[in-house]
Amino acid sequence: MSEFFTDVPARVPTAGSDSEDGLAFRVYDPDRIVAGKRMEDHLRPSVCYWHSFSWAGNDVFGAGTFDRPWIEPGLDPLEAAEAKQDAAFEFFSKLGTPFFTFHDVDLAPQGSSLREFRSNLDRLVDRAAQKMEETGVELLWGTANLFSHPRYAAGAATNPDPEVFAHAAAQVRNALEATHRLGGANYTLWGGREGYETLLNTRMRQEGDQLARFLELVAAHKRDIGFSGPLLIEPKPQEPTKHQYDYDCAAVHAFLERYDLEAEYKVNIEANHATLAGHSFQHEVSYALDHGIFGSIDANRGDPQNGWDTDQFPNSVEELSLVLHEILRSGGLTTGGFNFDAKLRRQSLDRVDLFHGHVGGIDTLAQGLLAAEALLTDGVLESFRDQRYAGWDGELGRSIMDPATDLAAVADRATDAGLDPSPVSGRQEWLENEVNRVVWSAI
Ligand code: XUL
Numbered sequence: 001m002s003e004f005f006t007d008v009p010a011r012v013p014t015a016g017s018d019s020e021d022g023l024a025f026r027v028y029d030p031d032r033i034v035a036g037k038r039m040e041d042h043l044r045p046s047v048c049y050w051h052s053f054s055w056a057g058n059d060v061f062g063a064g065t066f067d068r069p070w071i072e073p074g075l076d077p078l079e080a081a082e083a084k085q086d087a088a089f090e091f092f093s094k095l096g097t098p099f100f101t102f103h104d105v106d107l108a109p110q111g112s113s114l115r116e117f118r119s120n121l122d123r124l125v126d127r128a129a130q131k132m133e134e135t136g137v138e139l140l141w142g143t144a145n146l147f148s149h150p151r152y153a154a155g156a157a158t159n160p161d162p163e164v165f166a167h168a169a170a171q172v173r174n175a176l177e178a179t180h181r182l183g184g185a186n187y188t189l190w191g192g193r194e195g196y197e198t199l200l201n202t203r204m205r206q207e208g209d210q211l212a213r214f215l216e217l218v219a220a221h222k223r224d225i226g227f228s229g230p231l232l233i234e235p236k237p238q239e240p241t242k243h244q245y246d247y248d249c250a251a252v253h254a255f256l257e258r259y260d261l262e263a264e265y266k267v268n269i270e271a272n273h274a275t276l277a278g279h280s281f282q283h284e285v286s287y288a289l290d291h292g293i294f295g296s297i298d299a300n301r302g303d304p305q306n307g308w309d310t311d312q313f314p315n316s317v318e319e320l321s322l323v324l325h326e327i328l329r330s331g332g333l334t335t336g337g338f339n340f341d342a343k344l345r346r347q348s349l350d351r352v353d354l355f356h357g358h359v360g361g362i363d364t365l366a367q368g369l370l371a372a373e374a375l376l377t378d379g380v381l382e383s384f385r386d387q388r389y390a391g392w393d394g395e396l397g398r399s400i401m402d403p404a405t406d407l408a409a410v411a412d413r414a415t416d417a418g419l420d421p422s423p424v425s426g427r428q429e430w431l432e433n434e435v436n437r438v439v440w441s442a443i
């Protein structure tokens, strides 16, 4: 195995905030204790295989621009997959992140049949297990790619053709078993094409039933093989299809409840998917935490001037402070992590650029964590909310929530007491200033 990232030392160092070394962490220090826990255990950073190693930098207008020799045409597919794996593990290990994530097709060539794909995957999974042992890198989650191959153009589980459903089931079975063998902490399903292009040819209710059946089968198989990590659904509103059924956390939650699947699935929230759905990243995280379906994060950012999934590396401390504050106040990550589902810009040609993207993203997360801890300790948001909702702990609030109370009783009470409540300021500008006070002081 020859070294690929030759310009990068064996381990990206932690160098401190005034370091001028562009290849060092300025804030992230895995062993630093924050809110009673190591920074690495709070953030559980993870590198994704697909954007970093399986993508050559091509876009809809042009060819790949990156130096990824294992993607060159004409190579032996298994040898190419091994070269990719060597470079990927060299990267994980030099960066020092504890986790990685993969799609089945990132790891192994698909060959010409499901049988051949399974055998290729087995071989590359064995090799990955060995590399994980050597480097200490662990698996955050695995997944199956059910969206790139033309057979999935009209969906996988939601395809009008049950043969496509069965093909997808085979892929998920294999990817779930591979994830289990590699000790994965979670298993993810992103329904990239589980939606429609036009309602003119679509039976929405039927497709929902098919998707629920798929999820039910996957959950049962998870139990059969003894995989204990959570199953995660990754919401996204559109792209590649016009409309995706896993639109956002609330839509996924309602779907799970409708089909009695809420005990089986949690969500993997991606920042850029939240903004595509018209929400803030904080909104999606907050919704999931409040409703007990929070699983993990795909860290990235969009571009506010355009409307697609640009998957850039995160660089806003303010955004991440608020997200991490929500996570900290709910007790922190458990099996989840911050997986960099982020990709380089097409002009970032040098091998070292992949390090710059991840180093900057991890430092931004680390700074966000420090600010989140400061927000938690300061308590300004919590105490304002406590005071704002205090009436619901009082006698009137409790009696309204009592199931024995009916609408007439509440109405009579309001009428008899001559209630005439006055509006109270929501103090948004003051709260924004308070957040800035705390976040800026933690920087
Ligand atoms: C696509 C996306 C995927 C999933 C895994 O927008 O986020 O990479 O994270 O399939």
Ligand code: CO
Pocket: 190, 234, 270, 298, 341
């Ligand atoms: Co993602």
